[in-house]
Amino acid sequence: MVLDKKDWQILEALQADARQSLAALGKQIGLSQPAMSERVRKLEDAGVIEGYGARINLRAVGVGLQAIIRIQTNHTGIQPYLKLFAEMPEVLEVDRVTGADCFVVRCAIAQPEDLERVVDTLATYGAVTTSLVLSSPVRKGVLRPAQNPPQPRLVAVAPAPAKPRRKA
Numbered sequence: 001m002v003l004d005k006k007d008w009q010i011l012e013a014l015q016a017d018a019r020q021s022l023a024a025l026g027k028q029i030g031l032s033q034p035a036m037s038e039r040v041r042k043l044e045d046a047g048v049i050e051g052y053g054a055r056i057n058l059r060a061v062g063v064g065l066q067a068i069i070r071i072q073t074n075h076t077g078i079q080p081y082l083k084l085f086a087e088m089p090e091v092l093e094v095d096r097v098t099g100a101d102c103f104v105v106r107c108a109i110a111q112p113e114d115l116e117r118v119v120d121t122l123a124t125y126g127a128v129t130t131s132l133v134l135s136s137p138v139r140k141g142v143l144r145p146a147q148n149p150p151q152p153r154l155v156a157v158a159p160a161p162a163k164p165r166r167k168a
Helices: 005-016 022-029 031-045 075-087 110-123
Strands: 066-074 091-096 103-109 127-132
Touching: 005 022, 005 031, 022 031, 066 110, 075 091, 075 103, 075 110, 103 110, 110 127
Parallel strands: none
Antiparallel strands: 066 103, 066 127, 091 103
């Protein structure tokens, strides 16, 4: 799906506040409520908008520590790790990466002793390296269009040879 300027305005506004009504969003962007509903529906149907959610203040719910855990494993450890990540409530995000590490995992930890249990569990199928997060000074959380987005490449296609006409 090719996004136009209005689509990007919709995406930026929804990333900032997904709870606003479509009428308020339309007023902000300069579209009627029906036009806004149609555009948002198309963005959802195309998979551009995957869902809506709330950002939770982890400290406010008693989870004061976060850790970044890098994991090295071999190919046979990948599937067991994916299952393990899904079962662990402390795991917030997992990225499969290239290089010496296979995964980079962000975990939310309530108490230091919980970190020991998490690290020991994650070390089941490979080597782990753990770093505690001191702060997260940059959390953009909003995707904006690139200043100079790549242009679609045009490819010349030779016309198909003409089919012989059938004689009647």
